[in-house]
């Protein structure tokens with residue numbers, strides 16, 4: 775009985791029409807080694823990179839932002855889709871879903887990433903919010919902006935991501951959350967409505 779209720783809950787979430795994705799490690803295979811990036815920027819280990827940069831005075835922060843952009847641009851060359859990414863996005867498009875990306879990367883790099891994954895055409899530029907466009911996750915503001923744009927409410931929305939910030943963002947906004955975790959550890963069950971290992975697995979459970 776419990777399983778049936780859970781299954782019904784999941785199905786109701788999966789039929790929602792408004793989908794917001796994290797980008798790196800969610801639609802792509804993970805290429806960011808954040809501890810290496812922290813080291814390159816002089817950010818103490820365990821500290822949020824964007825939060826740390828935001829805490830610095832501008833003259834100190836700007837060169838670090840430039841360096842971070844350079845690192846992320848370099849990583850573009852290694853971008854590969856996670857298994858099932860293209861098929862999942864195509865399936866959601868066929869169902870008439872609205873889709874957006876909310877990333878702590880820059881919008882410019884996000885656009886180039888989506889193009890290199892082969893799904894750029896499904897995400898209008900105004901539906902890609904980077905770190906310059908909305909307060910960084912886990913702030914829910916980015917999701918609220920999608921709500922305004924799509925004339926919907928968080929209760930009609932799904933946030934999909936691979937990290938705790940993505941899940942917190944969904945929870946903070948009142949949206950459903952889907953955790954994509956290749957290791958299937960699912961470390962944040964209290965923040966997760968549905969857990970899958972890949973976009974491919976998500977596609978498999980998507981109601982027709």
Ligand SMILES: [Mg+2]
Nearest residue numbers: 796798799936
């Ligand atoms: Mg991510």
